[in-house]
Amino acid sequence: MRLARAGAIDPKARIQVLRTGPSARAPSSSSDSIPLSEALDRILAGDCVETLRRLPDASVDLVFADPPYNLQLEGTLTRPDASVVDAVDDDWDKFASFADYDAFTRAWLAECRRVLKPNGTLFVIGSYHNIFRVGTALQDLGFWLLNDIVWRKANPMPNFRGRRFTNAHETMIWASRDAKAKGYTFNYEALKAGNEDCQVRSDWFLPLCTGAERLKGEDGAKAHPTQKPEALLARIVMAASNPGDVVLDPFFGTGTTGAVAKKLGRRFIGLERDPAYIAHAERRIAACAQTAPELLLAPAAKREEPRVAFAAIVEGALLNVGTVLTDAKRRHQATVRPDGTIMASGIVGSIHKIGALVQGLPACNGWTFWHREVDGKLEPIDALRAAYREAMAKAA
Ligand SMILES: C[S@@+](CC[C@H](N)C(=O)[O-])C[C@H]1O[C@@H](n2cnc3c(N)ncnc32)[C@H](O)[C@@H]1O
Secondary structure (H helix, E strand, C coil), X not given: CCCCCCXXXXXXXXXXXXXXXXXXXXXXXXXXCCCHHHHCCEEEECCHHHHHCXXXXXXXXXXXXXXXXXXXXXXXXXXXXXXXCCCCCCHHHCCCCHHHHHHHHHHHHHHHHHHEEEEEEEEEEECCCCHHHHHHHHHHHCCEEEEEEEEEECCCCCCCCCCCCCCCEEEEEEEECCCCCCCCCCCHHHHHHXXXXXXCCCEEEECCCCHHHCCECCCCCECCCCCCCHHHHHHHHHXXXXXXXXXXXXXXXXXXXXXXXXXXXXXEEEEECCHHHHHHHHHHHHCCCCCCHHHHCCCCCHHHCCCCCHHHHHHCCCCCCCCEEECCCCCCEEEECCCCCEEECCEEECHHHHHHHHHCCCCCCHHHHCEEEECCEEEECHHHHHHHHXXXXXXX
């Protein structure tokens, strides 16, 4: 295995690394347990199963795990020009048998499940070599599968021998701690708002980690063979956690999860056993700046916002009876009635029903379809709903 030289570390740039040492071998007891406060925003050096055993129950909101893939590579992989491919042939990826790999997988997954809060979730990423074994273990251990997400690589490594399809994706399994878990974090509205108002799908098209983001050793070679792109982690962290939440990564590598967690105002716990990777992760995370807290607040999920009846807007005199509403292009008109309905071409109904009717559509969101004129400009009546909610929140 080619290990990158860690090089000199600027003491100011250091984050704290806790050496867990051989005493971590025993199952957790009060004497060797690690309090959550001592684990937050730290890299815990050592074997992840042993370290996990020392962390408190139900203390983590989200786990992202990028475990060994057990690639079972035999011999050196070469390109058609005989140059050697920089494949993952590291010791940490080698297991004597599938049974050994399964035992290891079940050990770390069981501990992750124990440290997860009841409403916590876990993402595991893998390839065809291991992800099916991981999926079985997850279900056997009581996790509940929520999605499998395909990370389609924009720039995959070609299949040099031309004997198989290009391996152009990895699979992530997203699971909740328990079957039918309620209240797990999924920032649906924020994801949708950032995706042209379309639901985010389970196939993600993202490039591999390259260029300036890819950490290099002093020899200029890749610091780690499987450094994940920050964009992948950012989507996971934003989707399944909130600012201040604790994100744990049992296979921390170069600290991609820690860097993204810090930037996005989450706390992290990193577990890693290779000192060279830890050194890279430390410097990387220390150099990251946190985004301003006010920019991190997720928009309130629509279903969490109190319902507002259009009648309440009329009754509250936010909109006068007789006001003529139009659509954004002034093609349709309707008049506000005192009972909270509107009338168009003699037909009376709700803002949604009349909005759908005038357009010849089966459904319509009347709050965003209908507008009123304010100082010569059209404004959606949804602005009145927001003002009403704000006033109600202040009064509460
Ligand atoms: C697939 S890599 C993770 C790379 C990481 N996601 C990144 O972006 O840099 C797996 C990492 O797990 C570490 N590892 C493997 N087995 C481990 C164990 N039993 N305990 C702690 N770390 C382990 C390896 O040293 C390696 O850095």
